[in-house]
Amino acid sequence: MARIIVVTSGKGGVGKTTTSAAISMGLAKKGHKTVVIDFDVGLRNLDLIMGCERRVVYDIINVINGEATLNQALIKDKNCNLLSILPASQTRNKDALTLEGVEKILEELSKDFKYIVCDSPAGIETGAHLAMYFADDAFVVTNPEVSSVRDSDRMLGLLSSKSRRAERGEEPIKEYLLLSRYSPTRVKSGEMLSLDDVQDILSLHLLGVIPESKSVLTSSNAGTPVILDEKSDAGQAYSDIVARYLGETRPHRFIDEKSGFFRKLFGGK
Amino acid sequence: MSLLDYFRSSKASSASLAKERLQILVAYERSSDSQPAYLPELQKELLAVIQRYVNINKDAMTINLEQTDNQETLELNIVLPDAHRV
Numbered sequence: 627m628a629r630i631i632v633v634t635s636g637k638g639g640v641g642k643t644t645t646s647a648a649i650s651m652g653l654a655k656k657g658h659k660t661v662v663i664d665f666d667v668g669l670r671n672l673d674l675i676m677g678c679e680r681r682v683v684y685d686i687i688n689v690i691n692g693e694a695t696l697n698q699a700l701i702k703d704k705n706c707n708l709l710s711i712l713p714a715s716q717t718r719n720k721d722a723l724t725l726e727g728v729e730k731i732l733e734e735l736s737k738d739f740k741y742i743v744c745d746s747p748a749g750i751e752t753g754a755h756l757a758m759y760f761a762d763d764a765f766v767v768t769n770p771e772v773s774s775v776r777d778s779d780r781m782l783g784l785l786s787s788k789s790r791r792a793e794r795g796e797e798p799i800k801e802y803l804l805l806s807r808y809s810p811t812r813v814k815s816g817e818m819l820s821l822d823d824v825q826d827i828l829s830l831h832l833l834g835v836i837p838e839s840k841s842v843l844t845s846s847n848a849g850t851p852v853i854l855d856e857k858s859d860a861g862q863a864y865s866d867i868v869a870r871y872l873g874e875t876r877p878h879r880f881i882d883e884k885s886g887f888f889r890k891l892f893g894g895k
Numbered sequence: 896m897s898l899l900d901y902f903r904s905s906k907a908s909s910a911s912l913a914k915e916r917l918q919i920l921v922a923y924e925r926s927s928d929s930q931p932a933y934l935p936e937l938q939k940e941l942l943a944v945i946q947r948y949v950n951i952n953k954d955a956m957t958i959n960l961e962q963t964d965n966q967e968t969l970e971l972n973i974v975l976p977d978a979h980r981v
Contacts (some may be wrong), residue, residue, distance in 0.1 A: 779924070819913055
């Protein structure tokens, strides 16, 4: 049985797709057969971040409508053969994404894959709702910034009331915090919310802090998930996150200015 | 206080200001999220009934639904005016 992970945030532009690409690649690199699904119908971007935009033939809506099989729509990742991508549709309207259709796809994928990563669109509309409805785990991507923290809190409320687990009265979705675009220097000077500030409000299980990093942009420019840039701090942060999610103990880093500086000096690790 | 101190202190306050604003807002939104949707309408109708007998304005009444593990309490608080006979 597969584990379904939703990458969510409420707010746009906080790093959901970057995170979905990185952690799905990380899980696959660790030897787990993984599929990542783009739920942003009409505004797909995961294909671009994963570097497979020119190989998209069929999409999730084609599969739901029976115009293509799941295997026809799945794209094998060029860097890792254990990773597949199911792209969103670019042209059709959002109503094409149905609860029954998504459920059927997830059921079928569950037979074949160990992890299913659902890249949620921003907002709380149909796409976002369906991305999280069937989830077992939620990766809540938050920036240390007021509107992002507020929207994350809103999403947490929805995760605990509007998901299948909630409706069935099952064990609730496990919620994890991924604090991204973090700048220890700005936190130290008091101009950015600290990890503790954010945790005072959200109090979630912390999977990791991803520092603000130039490598996120250079990786997206190239269409390779940032986790493959092993020298970069963001890439290392995502590697840690995947390892922690899989049960490894790794000390948190990129939280304090000092340790970040030393690690940079000695080349990470 | 030097000019540098001035900048330092203003910077130091911006993250804490953000946190303070967030805490208030999030607490409010969480409480209003957990309230049932019928509550505002219920408050309006109760107020209309009470106003038939006692002349109160709408700020004089607060309504609150508390939920604990095994019971729900509907709390209605009405402040009557000094001479409350119509």
